[in-house]
Amino acid sequence: MGCFPFLKKYDHGSKFFGCGPPRHFPYYPQFHDQFDLAHLCDQVEVEPIESPYKTKSRGDVNGHASNMHHMYVHDNDCVLIKVVHFGSETSVGVQYDDNGEWKFKPIWARRAGPRAWIYFSPHMVKAAIVTCGGLCPGLNDVIRQIVISLEVYGVKSILGIQYGFKGFVDNNHLPIMLTKKLVQTINMSGGSFLGVSRGCPPLEDIVNKLEEWNVNMFFVIGGNGSHAGALAIYNHCAKRKLKLVVVGIPKTIDNDIELLDKTFGFDTAVEEAQRAINAAYIEASSAFNGVGIVKLMGRQSGYITMYATIASGQVDIVLIPEVPFVMDGKYGILDYMKKRIQKNGICVVVIAEGAGQEQLDNNGGMDASGNPILGDVGKWFTNKVKEYFGKAKIPIDAKYIDPTYMIRARACNSSDHIFCSILGQNAVHGAFAGYTNFTIGLINTHYCFLPIPMVIRRPRMVDPNSIMYHRCVTSTGQPNFNNPK
Structure with a gap:
C-alpha cells in the first residue's frame, strides 16, 4: 500500500469524515494485512474531494459538520469476519485458519458504505458494467442500482458491456449507454439486460478498450471465474498506472464465494427449488410406491440443496458434493430407499448436480469459465433406482424433476431485490472512495469491502461437520451412506 501524505491537509475534517484510507486499523493491532484494500492512490497521484453524496434520512445537514457522522462511514469502521469463540476444538462447526489453528483470532474487514471524501470528480467519471457467467436471479437489480447510484453522485456516462467480457472484442455488440430511465424497470424481469457469456478474450484487448473508452470505474458482476478475470484486469491496469478502479459484485447462485454469508440470487433459488421438491413430493405421494427425484444446482457446493431440503421438509434423502455416498449394499442408498417405500409408500430424493460425480462415466474437463464439466447425475441416479427396483420386482412410479433453468431465469424475490440494491449501492460507494480490486460482501449481517484475492482463493463448500448440515440430515x-470401516 502507498502512503497518503495529503491526509494532513484534510485532517481538520477527520473527526467526521474519515478522510482517506489508512494503512491499518489503528485500534485493532491484530488486523490482517491480507484484508487491507488496494487503493487508486497506489497507482496514480490523486487528492480527495468532498463527496456530493447526501442522504435524505437525516434531513438537511448541509453546513453542519457536527452532523456529518450521520451520513458517512468512517474509513476505520470494520467488521469481524469470525464471531464465534469456540470453547473446544471438538465443538461442532469449529473453524480452522490457514495454519490449522482453531482458537479465536479477531480478523477484520473494512465496512462498506459512503465516504465523505471521494477520489473522482463525478462529471469526469466514465463507468462500465459487465455481467459474466451464467444467469442468476437479481442480475438486473444490481445493474439498475449501480446506474441509479452513479447518477446520484452526478455521473453522466455509463457504459453497459454486452454479453460478458466478449463485449469488449465483439464489434457487432457495442456498449450501450445506460441511464436511470433505461434501466428503471429491468429489475422486474429475470435474466441479464446486458446479456452474459462465459470465457474471457485476451486481457490486453479488454484493458486496451477500457483505456480507449476512457473508463475509470469498471464494475464486474460475476462469480469466482469472473472475479479472477477482474483481478487480472486490475493487475494490468495497475501496471499501466491507469486512473481506473475495478469493482466486483459476487454473483453465484450456488452461494460458493468464500467468507460471505450469502450471494445474491441464493434466497430466490432456495425458494424456487423448494417448489420443485414439493411438486416431486405431491407426484410421489399421489402414486403407488411413488419416488420423487429432484436435481438442483451445485457443482462443488451443496448449499441450495441443503437449504431447500430444510425449507421443504418433505425430503427423505439429500445428497451433496461434499459428502460421498454409495448406492449398493447394506448401507447404500438403494437399500434405504426400499425400506422407506415399504414403510411409507413414498421416497423423495434431492441431489445436487455435483454429487456422486466420481461414480459417473464422464470426460471431465472444464468449461469456458473454468468450471468442471459434470455428468448428469440426476438421470444416472434415476436409471439406477429404476434398475434396482426392477430387478427386485418391486413396482415403483418414479418422477424426475430438473428445475435448473427455471430457477436461474426467474426474477428474484423481495429479499434478493433488497440485497441486490444494497450491493449495487455499496459497489459505487467503494469505487468513489478510491478502493479497487475489491468486491462487496455480507459478513455477519454487515456489508464489507473485501479484497478479490481473498474471496477467490477457493470455493466455499458445505462443512459436513457444521451445525447447518446436521440440521439438514x-x-x-437419513443415515450415513458411506460403507463403515
Whole structure:
C-alpha cells in the first residue's frame, strides 16, 4: 500500500469524515494485512474531494459538520469476519485458519458504505458494467442500482458491456449507454439486460478498450471465474498506472464465494427449488410406491440443496458434493430407499448436480469459465433406482424433476431485490472512495469491502461437520451412506 501524505491537509475534517484510507486499523493491532484494500492512490497521484453524496434520512445537514457522522462511514469502521469463540476444538462447526489453528483470532474487514471524501470528480467519471457467467436471479437489480447510484453522485456516462467480457472484442455488440430511465424497470424481469457469456478474450484487448473508452470505474458482476478475470484486469491496469478502479459484485447462485454469508440470487433459488421438491413430493405421494427425484444446482457446493431440503421438509434423502455416498449394499442408498417405500409408500430424493460425480462415466474437463464439466447425475441416479427396483420386482412410479433453468431465469424475490440494491449501492460507494480490486460482501449481517484475492482463493463448500448440515440430515432422518470401516 502507498502512503497518503495529503491526509494532513484534510485532517481538520477527520473527526467526521474519515478522510482517506489508512494503512491499518489503528485500534485493532491484530488486523490482517491480507484484508487491507488496494487503493487508486497506489497507482496514480490523486487528492480527495468532498463527496456530493447526501442522504435524505437525516434531513438537511448541509453546513453542519457536527452532523456529518450521520451520513458517512468512517474509513476505520470494520467488521469481524469470525464471531464465534469456540470453547473446544471438538465443538461442532469449529473453524480452522490457514495454519490449522482453531482458537479465536479477531480478523477484520473494512465496512462498506459512503465516504465523505471521494477520489473522482463525478462529471469526469466514465463507468462500465459487465455481467459474466451464467444467469442468476437479481442480475438486473444490481445493474439498475449501480446506474441509479452513479447518477446520484452526478455521473453522466455509463457504459453497459454486452454479453460478458466478449463485449469488449465483439464489434457487432457495442456498449450501450445506460441511464436511470433505461434501466428503471429491468429489475422486474429475470435474466441479464446486458446479456452474459462465459470465457474471457485476451486481457490486453479488454484493458486496451477500457483505456480507449476512457473508463475509470469498471464494475464486474460475476462469480469466482469472473472475479479472477477482474483481478487480472486490475493487475494490468495497475501496471499501466491507469486512473481506473475495478469493482466486483459476487454473483453465484450456488452461494460458493468464500467468507460471505450469502450471494445474491441464493434466497430466490432456495425458494424456487423448494417448489420443485414439493411438486416431486405431491407426484410421489399421489402414486403407488411413488419416488420423487429432484436435481438442483451445485457443482462443488451443496448449499441450495441443503437449504431447500430444510425449507421443504418433505425430503427423505439429500445428497451433496461434499459428502460421498454409495448406492449398493447394506448401507447404500438403494437399500434405504426400499425400506422407506415399504414403510411409507413414498421416497423423495434431492441431489445436487455435483454429487456422486466420481461414480459417473464422464470426460471431465472444464468449461469456458473454468468450471468442471459434470455428468448428469440426476438421470444416472434415476436409471439406477429404476434398475434396482426392477430387478427386485418391486413396482415403483418414479418422477424426475430438473428445475435448473427455471430457477436461474426467474426474477428474484423481495429479499434478493433488497440485497441486490444494497450491493449495487455499496459497489459505487467503494469505487468513489478510491478502493479497487475489491468486491462487496455480507459478513455477519454487515456489508464489507473485501479484497478479490481473498474471496477467490477457493470455493466455499458445505462443512459436513457444521451445525447447518446436521440440521439438514436431522430433517430428513437419513443415515450415513458411506460403507463403515
